[in-house]
Amino acid sequence: MSDPREGLTVTHRRYIPYSHAHYAGDLVDGAYVLGLFGDVATELCVRTDGDEGLFASYSDVQFRAPVRAGDVLETTAVLARAGTRSRVMDFEARVVCRGRPDKGESAAEALAEPIVAVTATGTVVVSAQGG
Secondary structure, three states: OOOOOOOOEEEEEEEOOHHHOOEHHHEOOHHHHHHHHHHHHHHHHHHHHOOOOEEEEEEEEEEOOOOEOOOEEEEEEEEEEEOOOEEEEEEEEEEEEEEOHHHOOOOEEEEEEEEEEEEEEEEEEOOOOOO
16 A cells, blocks of 8 residues: 555755855766755655754665756755655756856856766655654
C-alpha cells in the first residue's frame, strides 16, 4: 500500500555568493550542494511529519555538472518512499541562473534550460514522536 505523502515535493532556490568559491574557475565544492539537500529534506520532513528528521545516509550521489559562485541553484526533494520512521528522498540540484563574468563584472543570465548539476537519493529518519 502506498503512503499518500509519497510524491510530495519541496523546492528551494539560492544564490551562491562568490565567497563560497572553493576551487579555480569559481567552482563550489560538492559538499555545499549536499548541505542544500539537507535543507530541503528538513522542510519535507516538517511538512510530512512535524519533525526535522536526521539524515541517515545517501545511497547515491552523482555530480553531473559544475556549480559555480554566481549561480542560482534550485534544489528539490521528492518523497519517494515513507517507512515507519524512514523517509527515502530523491534530490536534484539545477542551475537556473549563471553569472557571466565574461560579459561584465556583474553580468548574469537566466538559463533557458536548467543544468542538472547534482542528483542523489538519501534516507532521513524522523522521530516516532513527530506529527
